[in-house]
Amino acid sequence: MRIVRGKMHRSEMNGRHRVILEIISTKPVATQQELAAQLSRRGFPATQSSVSRDIVRLGLTKLDGLYVAPEDAVNVGGPVTEIDTAGDNLIVVKTEVGLAQPAALTIDRASIDEIVGTVAGDDTILIGVKNAAAQRLAIKKIVKLFTTSQTRARGAGKRPSGTRARLLWSE
Secondary structure: OEEEOOOOOOOOOOHHHHHHHHHHHHOOOOOHHHHHHHHHHOOOOOOHHHHHHHHHHHOOEEEOOEEEOHHHHHOOOOOEEEEEEOOOOEEEEEEOOOOHHHHHHHHHHOOOOOEEEEEEOOOEEEEEEOOHHHHHHHHHHHHHHOOOHHHHHHHOOOOOOOOOOEEEOOO
């Protein structure tokens, strides 16, 4: 998974996933049932369980009770500019120059169970995790950690506009 501030690109995403991202970026969606209903209205048969699998595959997270794509949260500002993975056990977090060490300290102090340790340079943090499942959870928690309450209030009911982030999924 790669989350980057900038332009959006989804190379291997199917039409259903594109529609899900469009729905959550334009309407506040709080439950899987709401998302399934929206998909059905757009011609995509959906059940709560199929939507649940889509949410995991897309890496969606909830901010203030509403589903958001992780790149929307990274796009809103703060020290983090990019989140990427390197295999199943590493997360690479890019920050503004000089902010990696304070950001790593914030991550360490959050005591995220899935994280084994962090190493920070000037603008890059390497984060070791236990496995692929822990990696997905840790990324969601890191995104939430760096999303400010002001950003959440601004995004409630309305999603960030302007330049969107790109998200590349690797299998």
